[in-house]
Amino acid sequence: MVAEIPPSSIEAAFVLEALQKGVRVDGRGLYDYRALRISCGPALGMVEVQLGQTRVLARVSCEVTRPAPERPTEGIVQFGCELGSLAAPGLDSGPRASAQEVSVSRMVERIIRQSRAIDTEALCIMAGEQVWTVRIDLHFLDHAGNLVDAAAVAAIAALRHFRRPDVTVDGETAIIHDPRDRNPVPLSIHHTPVCVSFAFLGANGQLVVLDPALLEEQTQTAAFTVTLNAHREICALNKAGGVSLDAEQISRCTQVAVTKAEELINAINKALVQ
Amino acid sequence: MSRPDRREHGQIRALNCVLGQLSRTDGSAQFSSGSTSLLCGVYGPIEARLFEEKIDRAHVDVRLRPDIGLPTTKDKWAESAVRKTFERNILSHLHPRTLIQINLQVKEGDGGVDAAAINATSLALVDAGIPLKTMVAAACCAVRADGEIVADPTEEEARDALSIHTFAFSSTSPDDNPVYVDSRGSFTMEQYDKCYDLCAMTVQRILAFMRTAIEGK
Numbered sequence: 001m002v003a004e005i006p007p008s009s010i011e012a013a014f015v016l017e018a019l020q021k022g023v024r025v026d027g028r029g030l031y032d033y034r035a036l037r038i039s040c041g042p043a044l045g046m047v048e049v050q051l052g053q054t055r056v057l058a059r060v061s062c063e064v065t066r067p068a069p070e071r072p073t074e075g076i077v078q079f080g081c082e083l084g085s086l087a088a089p090g091l092d093s094g095p096r097a098s099a100q101e102v103s104v105s106r107m108v109e110r111i112i113r114q115s116r117a118i119d120t121e122a123l124c125i126m127a128g129e130q131v132w133t134v135r136i137d138l139h140f141l142d143h144a145g146n147l148v149d150a151a152a153v154a155a156i157a158a159l160r161h162f163r164r165p166d167v168t169v170d171g172e173t174a175i176i177h178d179p180r181d182r183n184p185v186p187l188s189i190h191h192t193p194v195c196v197s198f199a200f201l202g203a204n205g206q207l208v209v210l211d212p213a214l215l216e217e218q219t220q221t222a223a224f225t226v227t228l229n230a231h232r233e234i235c236a237l238n239k240a241g242g243v244s245l246d247a248e249q250i251s252r253c254t255q256v257a258v259t260k261a262e263e264l265i266n267a268i269n270k271a272l273v274q
Numbered sequence: 275m276s277r278p279d280r281r282e283h284g285q286i287r288a289l290n291c292v293l294g295q296l297s298r299t300d301g302s303a304q305f306s307s308g309s310t311s312l313l314c315g316v317y318g319p320i321e322a323r324l325f326e327e328k329i330d331r332a333h334v335d336v337r338l339r340p341d342i343g344l345p346t347t348k349d350k351w352a353e354s355a356v357r358k359t360f361e362r363n364i365l366s367h368l369h370p371r372t373l374i375q376i377n378l379q380v381k382e383g384d385g386g387v388d389a390a391a392i393n394a395t396s397l398a399l400v401d402a403g404i405p406l407k408t409m410v411a412a413a414c415c416a417v418r419a420d421g422e423i424v425a426d427p428t429e430e431e432a433r434d435a436l437s438i439h440t441f442a443f444s445s446t447s448p449d450d451n452p453v454y455v456d457s458r459g460s461f462t463m464e465q466y467d468k469c470y471d472l473c474a475m476t477v478q479r480i481l482a483f484m485r486t487a488i489e490g491k
Contacts, residue, residue, distance in 0.1 A: 042309065042382070043309070043382050046341075046381075046382065048381075053297040055295075055296070057379070057381060059341050059342050061342045061343075080343065080344065082339060084337065084339060084377065085317070085337060085375060085377050086296075086299070086313070086315045086337075086339075086377035086378075086379055087298065088298045089298060089299075089317050089320065135342065135343065137341065137342055137343065139339065139341075139379055139381075141296065141313060141315075141379060142295075142296045142297055142298060142299075143298060144297050144298070
């Protein structure tokens with residue numbers, strides 16, 4: 001398994017030089033997303049997102065389990081996120097998760113779990129006895145830069161696309177209906193959070209681009225992600241490590257992100273209707 | 275007794291494949307048989323780790339990830355099915371001390387995953403330009419409780435079947451011995467022979483499909 005080869009110094013210099021003239025390597029505008037394609041189905045809760053060449057597949061499934069003892073009336077949400085050797089050469093080189101895998105999976109987990117996108121109380125079947133455990137598996141198929149945005153769109157779209165079996169509670173017993181007898185029902189999703197990621201390039205992070213492609217991501221000196229929903233509410237901000245950035249840059253990026261998040265959410269809504 | 279999706283006993287589900295979708299791999303193929311869909315990405319020949327380097331041939335490594343949940347022994351079995359089928363088929367002596375890494379991702383699993391994995395790998399290896407002795411295709415069939423033999427069983431049919439058989443044949447000659455055989459459950463030799471013939475016939479159709487797909491690339 002070959003180690004990931006970093007970009008050559010000529011490539012890195014070219015990216016910077018072009019950006020200083022306001023030009024991106026793939027000809028996009030500084031704040032343009034790559035072509036976004038969201039395919040839902042055929043299975044329920046299955047969504048594949050293509051953001052440029054980056055591809056992520058999300059699968060949502062559920063099963064009946066006992067609730068956590070300290071939360072007897074809430075369902076459980078589990079995440080499985082593997083950035084394996086399919087997505088890029090040199091990944092998956094050990095039993096422990098790589099730093100990149102951990103950071104992407106923590107990000108997606110955060111936006112779904114901590115922003116309370118899923119109503120976990122609605123997943124309760126019988127308090128203290130039976131609840132739904134909803135599992136979201138994210139598979140990275142192709143790493144061509146900006147996995148987080150693609151993964152976030154895939155995860156929330158898959159959750160909205162998914163249908164769980166219908167349940168009737170009759171006193172002490174809960175009857176879980178076969179999807180063939182009764183139509184499965186959607187999960188209770190409060191809002192649709194999406195991530196908008198920026199990369200900062202140059203020694204002081206003075207050049208900013210939205211939705212970095214692979215080469216831009218490999219030469220970035222800082223990264224910043226805003227998580228927003230359709231109500232223009234900021235769910236999370238993430239700037240971890242990298243060079244220090246101006247507060248003004250951050251607030252400008254957040255403004256751009258509001259418009260971009262709307263675009264992403266409209267694309268998700270359109271894809272789910274079809 | 276009719277099948278849940280109203281297919282004929284010998285009828286397989288609709289085949290579909292897309293080659294070269296992925297941008298980072300050397301070759302990739304997505305193969306679907308009805309609602310069973312797998313994506314295979316191949317890197318190779320690339321640098322091998324020291325401990326798996328072989329002095330006279332390439333090392334073949336297979337990784338399969340399921341669509342839902344963590345990998346289980348079922349997925350390990352599918353990995354070994356693919357590895358056993360292709361270890362001798364890849365002309366590994368042409369690339370000594372290198373690694374050919376086959377990555378499989380189950381997108382949707384609805385019966386016949388092992389066979390679909392072999393088919394996806396076959397196409398991905400061709401897309402990657404890895405030298406092969408022959409093209410290989412696999413098919414799966416099940417013997418139902420009523421004794422009927424059905425081709426390309428769904429997950430539901432496989433669960434209720436008395437035995438399941440997966441065969442992989444190479445393209446050089448239909449009279450050759452199969453490259454891979456996996457039969458499990460309880461069955462008579464007569465049933466086995468019928469399954470063998472049914473799968474051999476199905477594999478020929480799959481090979482023809484693969485040829486059209488590759489020529490149309």
